[in-house]
Amino acid sequence: MALAVEWAEHQTRLQEAFVKTVYIGSSYTSVQNTLEQTARKTGLFGFTPLGEVACKRKNGIRFSLDEDKNLHVYRGRLEMLDRQSIEMAKREVDWPRINAKLDAEYRTVMVKRANAYNQKTAAALMVHTDTETVFSTQAFDQMQANDVPGEYVIPPYPEPAPSFETLVPLIRDEAKVIYPGLFKGDEREAYVAANLEPRLAAEQQAWSYRQSAYLADQARVKAAEDARLQQEWADRQAFYQRLRQGDIETVEDAIELKLKLMDCGLPFSVSYDFGGGLMYATVGLPDRELLPNKTAVLLANGKATLVDKTEEQLNQEWVRCLFNIGTYALPTLFNGSPVIQTVIMSGYTDANSGTMRCVYSAAFRRSGMEGLNVAQADPISLFDCADGRFIIGNGWTLGTVTPFTAADL
Structure with missing residues (x-):
């Protein structure tokens, strides 16, 4: 209701401004322009009506229901206040269909609001449904038995091993630099054939060194992590035992x-x-x-x-x-x-x-x-x-x- 009252007061201020500004005998265009200027000053443009619960738009007309299910009709941004204009707007659209959709949307919103308001009571009456089950002594012992120490898993070495497929494009690029020109294809292919196997052997050896260093470092990490995980498990087991003993x-x-x-x-x-x-x-x-x-x-x-x-x-x-x-x-x-x-x-x-x-x-x-x-x-x-x-x-x-x-x- 407070929202509806605030919106009504806003409309009253808009009409008062209109009366003070528009002179008798003004043309429809000048009246419309004056009213739009007033609307800008009062912040009506881009403004969803306060208290609006449901709305439908058709042919530039906005049909709106407030919290008390009162109908408000707007052409563009301006509300129609006289009954004749509202009835004319209804005739411009399929009003029974619009009205049915407004009613359905209004009811949906009201159901959600009612459920939201009643949710606090409903939650208080369902508190016990979110609780534990009392475990047996056997279940407690099984929980302790199922608790095993964690183990650090060494991630695979991330760098892929060198291969012919990865080296051939690199050596061919080198050959293009050494033997430029359109008619140096045979020389470039010979360069690739001569360098591919030696280069692959050297790359594989370097890769093996890097992989070994990685695995050695990970072995040290694993030893430290496994010791930490083992200690945490021992602490948990001691905790279980103290609980078991009361x-x-x-x-x-x-x-x-x-x-x-x-x-x-x-x-x-x-x-x-x-x-x-x-x-x-x-x-x-x-x-x-x-x-x-x-x-x-x-x-x-x-x-x-x-x-x-x-x-x-x-x-x-x-x-x-x-x-x-x-x-x-x-x-x-x-x-x-x-x-x-x-x-x-x-x-x-x-x-x-x-x-x-x-x-x-x-x-x-x-x-x-x-x-x-x-x-x-x-x-x-x-x-x-x-x-x-x-x-x-x-x-x-x-x-x-x-x-x-x-x-x-």
Whole structure:
């Protein structure tokens, strides 16, 4: 609407300038010239109408629909403002066909705008579909076994070996310099025959020296690179082993790196404490205001409009978003080390109350998570199957619960 208003104000300024400039009794040509001069001053030339959503051009006439699906008609660069001129312009073209194309283009644009507006909500409700699968101890051991040291491969010597085919043109060029003239062909051929084999032998010997030097240099490079790659492999194997043994510092480093690489587009935080195969994970969850409080819908005439979501709809989307975030982070925590057998995850939010409160807590066990396609699971059901503590009341209100502790296991 703001764009439409700005365009209307622009048209008003243009008409006011026209009234002040054009005198009664002026010819059509002088009026047209004056109007074009005014258009230049106001920046209308080369200017796409503000708020234009769809347009079609035919016979020098531009038919345009704005955001409210109002029709604007331009001849050249100037808008027709009276109904009679607009109707005359319609008769100059196949108006039913133009109108159908305008309507189709308008609807396409509005669908794209509505989808783009609703995408933030849709993405929040699909966060968990972009997560890992919890691997088993056997899968971890197989990953370690499949990790082999890299090896430097010596590139082939780039210079091609000398041959008769490459030398003959060069020696013939020499012969032309030594025996110029039209009638020196026999001498030139004799020169080529006499020099070809000795030259080839000399070129091949020089090429062999260069190739040997290249291979010797590459052998030194290979020795250094293979040693470096071998050391990197040894470091990775030691890292695998520390993860396998549950070294706390190594596990925390691995999880920290994984968490930094996570990017679901939603603000949340994860803090954790690990020891003895048990991990406590605290998830800081966003407030409801994260999600749009309106949804874009299409009307029968193709217009896109924003409609307020109901309180229950807002609550439902927010609750699902919170459980999605927990489900999204869960496999990353388990995959920090095969030693982690249980993750107690508790989600907290202040919900604008200023006081952090626990809205869900569950004890997930590796045995129940290994190989599970988390991306296709229902997050709320997943928490429920893990003895989850959460209260979803009427209207999808979210209650406060007491978080799990080791004593509850």
